[in-house]
Amino acid sequence: MIDQVKVLSGTAHKEFAEQLCKQLNIELGKCDCGKFSNGETRVIVDESIRSKDVYIVQPTCNNINDNIMELLVIVDAVRRASAKHITAVIPFWSYGKQCKKEAGRQPIVTNFLEKCGVQRVISMDLEAPQISGFFSIPVDNLYAEPLIVKYIEKHIKGERVVVSPAVDGVKRAKLVSDKLNCDLAILDRQSKESLDDMVLVGDVSNKVAIIIGSIADTCETLALGAKVLKKRGALEVYALVSHGELSGSAIETLNQSELKELVITNSIPTNDKVKQCPKIKVINVAPMFAEAIRRIVHGESVTATSNKFTIL
Structure with missing residues (x-):
């Protein structure tokens, strides 16, 4: 057929x-x-x-x-x-x-x-x-969630905590945390106009924080989230998202951020962005x-x- x-x-x-x-x-x-x-x-x-x-x-x-x-x-x-x-x-x-x-x-x-x-x-x-x-x-x-879980299990070791980068992403993050049998935390931006007004709900101290999202666009929210998580005691911060648009100054933002890795899928062509930012890893879907x-x-x-x- x-x-x-x-x-x-x-x-x-x-x-x-x-x-x-x-x-x-x-x-x-x-x-x-x-x-x-x-x-x-x-x-x-x-x-x-x-x-x-x-x-x-x-x-x-x-x-x-x-x-x-x-x-x-x-x-x-x-x-x-x-x-x-x-x-x-x-x-x-x-x-x-x-x-x-x-x-x-x-x-x-x-x-x-x-x-x-x-x-x-x-x-x-x-x-x-x-x-x-x-x-x-x-x-x-x-x-992409089952493939994301498999990537975490294989490549990200230590005591983990899954983090939702926004309140409306909690369901997606909880699916991953349940499969990994680890805690869940939530980042919440109080104001859409300000990137500096972000609240953390949950404990990430002495844990490997894993942000689970849907789209990485300018990456400003991910960078700010990583900064907040590190300040609250996270040992390392990873981000895994389904789609990497990486528009505007996203590469520069990633390179200067406290993220250890940004894992995306190849649903969108990465072109030379992976070469420009060694933090980016790609899952083939x-x-x-x-x-x-x-x-x-x-x-x-x-x-x-x-x-x-x-x-x-």
């Missing part, structure tokens, strides 16, 4: 698509993406995909709106080429912050994918799980996505996909 699968990639993270295809033992499909001189997105699918199950790999990161537009153009090209089924593989969904209406006249950015012809979405650690409820098509939200695709093709459960893999 896997011979009916065709994987195409946009320009956002072609390396991820190649790793995924390697795990599936298939070749990456021929899809030429570029721009016309006026900036208009140009897509040409250079092989037949008629009656194929097509998986389009395109995280919405870096040049977010350009990458989303490129994804939509690829979807349209594939639909017009008579693909049997179209799945968008989006390792990182960037519009997760707009998953709820907190005031009138605010958007919820999700269903434009299905309007363009996407029939299924595979993503990982959405900003909020309820995002999947705004789609009328199947959404497989994979979780492409095999997990490949396994999810294999299970979907064969009609198997996707729920426990990430539990299959070990950390090197």
Whole structure:
């Protein structure tokens, strides 16, 4: 059945698509993406995909709106080429912050994918799980948490305490602390305007503090959290997050911070950022996505996909 699968990639993270295809033992499909001189997105699918199950790999990161537009153009090209089924593989969904209406006249950015012809979405650690409820098509939200737990068990020794960097991240952090059978602490910023107003709830004295988060963007909150934890007696501070956007001056902030390591996944291309900051370590989640695709093709459960893999 896997011979009916065709994987195409946009320009956002072609390396991820190649790793995924390697795990599936298939070749990456021929899809030429570029721009016309006026900036208009140009897509040409250079092989037949008629009656194929097509998986389009395109995280919405870096040049977010350009990458989303490129994804939509690829979807349209594939639909017009008579693909049997179209799945968008989006390792990182960037519009997760707009998953709820907190005031009138605010958007919820999700269903434009299905309007363009996407029939299924595979993503990982959405900003909020309820995002999947705004789609009328199947959404497989994979979780990096089992791989994060395995990384901690293998590479971070000593008496541990798991730390949530914000109140709304407590559930994610508690899942990890329960599996590691260790204490849980919470960092709470009292003011969104000030980075210096952070309160710690819990005991981290003489322990290895492990911050568990969803996205590392500017890394200012992580750096401040590490500073607070060290002041409160933590021996070392690690941070493990699902997605490493690392925008703005994030690399400089990390290098100057008291974090020992920042562990991210390759849901977003790191480019040369790992070379610029030796504190950054990367967990490869492409095999997990490949396994999810294999299970979907064969009609198997996707729920426990990430539990299959070990950390090197």
